[in-house]
Amino acid sequence: MYQIYPRSFADGDGDGMGDFAGITSKVPYLARLGVDAVWISPFYVSPQRDAGYDVADYTDVDPRFGSLADVDAFIAVAHAAGIRVIVDLVPNHSSSAHPWFQAALASAPGSRERARYMFRRGSGPDASLPPNNWHSVFGGSAWEPVGDGDWYLHLFDPSQPDFDWSDPEVADMFDDVLRFWLDRGVDGFRVDVAHSLVKAEGLPDNTVMRDIQGAGGDRGPMWDQDGVHDIYRRWRRLLDAYTPPRILVAEAWVHPADRMARYVRADEMHQAFNFPYMLSGWSAQALRATIDESLAANHAVDATTTWVQSNHDVVRHATRFGQADPTTWVNGIGPDDPQPDRELGLRRARAIALLTLALPGSAYIYQGEELGLPDHTTLPADVRQDPTFIRTGGAEIGRDGCRVPLPWRADAPAFGFNETGASWLPQPAVFGELAADVQEDDPASTLSLYRSALRLRHERGLGRTALAWNDSPATALDADLGDLRMIVNTGSEPVALPEDARVLLASVPDAVADGRLAGDAAVWLDLRG
Structure with a gap:
């Protein structure tokens, strides 16, 4: 799976923001990379207060990105290239510009219109205080007053009011949304904050204030409530009526692994992002523990x-x-x-790519990862747009650094993002060194590494092959996966390779020397006789 963040992938009309014309033009690039599917982040009609995760119309395309006809054209071109299309679904909240929410604001407390959202009477004698102590993920209170004693819940930005999923009209509306896109040919949905749709009965105060996302097994009353599973069973029945099969993927920051596995039981979702793997850092021991825990928990539900x-x-x-x-x-x-060490970070990123692309299951690549792109860590405050940065007054840097438009051509305006040089976020100078055209014919480039790894992944059936660990030093990961052996060295000292090792792919040119694997490197070895 390859994630496309549409505003930053490729810009076809030169206005500084990516669009479907740009995405469609890069399908040959994606096909050559070797991906099986793309996941497209939100492209719906939106005020863009949170980069499209504030949806005002779930069944139309924001003009910034094109039209429904442009989406249809992209789906057709992608399918012709053998690439499936997964689209983002944002069911926890809408935009405050959504017609339903505008109708709610125009209605009285207790009205049918307000029942679709989480409106509650304020606390205190004059209802001037929030209904409870919940905080927004983006900073500040999770409640916003509307001036008549009612407040509405927004776990994210005030422009993103939470739906009330106990209201049947909400469930019916999303059934219609799913069918709308499935009937247009999409192959499934990535579900945004899938663990947040249902809140605890009575909306009690949150006593898990140190981590509103519920890490470490602690769950606040707004996360991972059992009622969410009824919603996904309903959606699974809807998707199963379509041929060929369609997919549901959960974005759910849920711990421990056995609770995450509940989202991928046989009658619910097909996949859920493995965030503990992402959080494990560059540590062989932490990575192995997470891999073992994840595989065991998902195996228990046959996922x-x-x-x-x-x-x-x-x-x-x-x-x-x-x-x-x-x-x-x-x-x-x-x-x-x-500021991080860019060269060392890239070296380790290339190594973990060989781990990620060898493991049993599905692998997700974020756009530009295959180019070895770093974050833009020196963005000035006056260009930042992330509501996290804005609502915390800069105390939280936010996510703009990973969302910078991609570099396609080193010597072109905006590094080939478009032909005009316009860019909704400025790109760092180093992107010129990492542009796709610079890496295209370089066998040592990160792009070439990913292409080779994905080709071998297909040829060797990786992702469908069981993992068997071999004994290894504490800083290394060593496993057999069918007829391939994968070794990753997270330490700084070389580790010995097996005698007569036949190298299929190495993470960096200097990875193997004198029968040893260098530090911060990885290798795939051929076990075929």
């Missing part, structure tokens, strides 16, 4: 797992792994923060 290291919400792993301590997680890096 595959997924492997992902970057997406549009996190610092790119080529940058995370270049930190002084590559085992730590960081929510954003700004110009005043310590």
Whole structure:
């Protein structure tokens, strides 16, 4: 699976924001890369307060990205190239510009229109205080007053009011949305914050304030409530009526692994992002523990797992792994923060690509990962657009650094993102060195590494092959996967390779020397006789 963040992938009309004309023009690139499917982040009509995750119309395309005809054309071209199309679905909340929410604001407390959203009476004698103590993921209170004693819930930005999924009209509306896109030929849906649709009965105060996303097994009353599973069983029945089969993928920050596995039981979703793998850092021991736990939990419900290291919400792993301590997680890096070691980060990112693309299950690639792109860690404050940065007054750097438009041609305006040089976020100078055309014919490039790895993944049946660990030093991961052996060295000292090792693919040109695997490197070995 390859994630396309449409505003930053390719710009066909030169207005500085990517669009479907640009995406369609790059289908040959995607086909040559070797991906099986693309996941397209939101492209619906939206005020773009949160980069399209604030949807005002779920069944139309925002003019910034094109038209329904452009989507249809892209789907046809992608399918002709053997690439399936997964689209983003945002069911926890709409935009405050959605007609339903505008009707709710124009109606009285207790009205039918307000029942579709999480409106509640404020607390205190004059209802001037929020209904409870919940906080927004983007900072500040999760409640917004509307001036008549009612407040509405927004787990994210105030422009993103939460639906009330206990209201039958909400469920019926989303059934219609699913059918609309399935009938146009999409192959499934990635479901945004899939663990948040149902809130605890009575909306009690949150006592898990240290981590609103519920990491470490702690769940606040707004996350991972059992009622969400009824919604996904209903959706699964709807999708199963279509031929060929369609897919549901959960974005759910849920721990521990056995609770995550509940989302991929046989009558619910097909896949759920494996965020603990992404959070494990550059540590062989942490990675192995997460891999084992994930595979065991999903095996218990007869489901595959997924492997992902970057997406549009996190610092790119080529940058995370270049930190002084590559085992730590960081929510954003700004110009005043310590700057990562770019070369070391890329070296480690190339190594973990060979781990990710060998593991049993599905692998997700975030656009530009195959070029080795780093985060833009020196973006000035005045160009940032992430509501996280804005609502926290800059205390949280936010996600803009990983969303910078891609570089396609080193010597072109906006590095080939378009022909005009316009770009909704500025690109760093280093993107010129990493542009796709620079890497195209370089056998040592990151792009060539990904193409080779994906070709071998198909040829060797990786993703469908069981994993068997071999004994290894504490800094290394060593496993057999069918007729391929994968070794990753997360340490700085070389580790010995098996005698007569036949190298299929190495993460960097200097990975193997004198029968040893260099530090911060990985290799695939051929076990065929």
